[in-house]
Amino acid sequence: MRGDYSVPHELSTLSVTSYDQYSVFTRQVKNQLRINDVELVTPAENVPNLHLINEGVGERTLSLYQNTRAAEKELTFRTSYRVTIPEVGTKTFSTSVTRSYLDNPLTALAKSVERDMIEDEMRKLAASQIIRQMARLKVDIQNHQMDDSNLPANDNLNQYDEQYDVKTYEGDFPAETPAGTPQTTDDAAEQ
Template sequence: MFRFKQKLTQASFIILISSLLTACGFQLRGEYSVPEDITAISVTSFDQYSKITRLIKEQLRLNQIDLVSPSKDVPNIHITGESITDRTLSLYQNTRAAEKEVVYEVNYRVTVPNLGSKDFTATMTRSYLDNPLSALAKSAERKLIEDEMREFSAQQMMRQMARLKTEIEEYEEKQLLEDTNTPADAKS
């Protein structure tokens, strides 16, 4: 009987928490999406075969966006460059680097026809221990960190593109106001 009451209490608690989270509008991270107005997009890059370009195309496919060839009437993401820099955070007693910080940055421009273009930067920072006694493991760890940072940057780019929705809405409202304020004689 005690087990039954315990299970019932746990189930009630889970239902209560779920309903509270649902009522406050909580959504899991990753629910950012590209504006609904953008159903197809072209991707151009400084290097069409780079990892970041492939990851961005993958993220767009996950958001159900069709990838098309560049055209003047199709939105475009142009990846202008990426960079990886590092700096020493701490030193061992023998003045060798003990901990390093890696900064990954990707710059890109989103161009939407009739709206214009906007430049963005996605930046990721990670730190890791730099053990000089394990050089092979250190380089493998560094490569894994860089790949992870590229993946997170591609996701961050999708979140940044979600901000375009407000700009598109503002542009459409502006166009609507201009159309309604234009006299009938000026339209013809």
């Protein structure tokens, strides 16, 4: 059945930690886990953990009107997360969902509401992508291969294309400024 992803037995009881326990995205991930019959418990040393590392929405202009105003924009929602299973290992993932929409400056209020709805839909798609990725961990768990230490450098990440322009990357990810966020000179000096 489409949309039915069997989470491995080892992850049927799970703690969820997040960069922001009260964010909309954290609530959506927890809801997706409950829908997939995952029991959510408080974090403990012997309990598998899903840690949401970060999230961000980036924007870029795809086309312009004759007066150089943006006509079409592309939004990209990105999130990184880590799955840790005691005595098995840790694996870090990154997922992105990309959508485009027309930006009519004459209907600014309606476009603002539309953008909020698109971002909410993108968060839901990313949350379901996390569940799909957890379902793929069955083989790694059986082979005890959930270790990020043997993965290649970030420029050689494995990319999986999914429906709705969803991409998943495996590996360790350095802390980065979400796309579309201006970087200050202080940020540049730290990097």
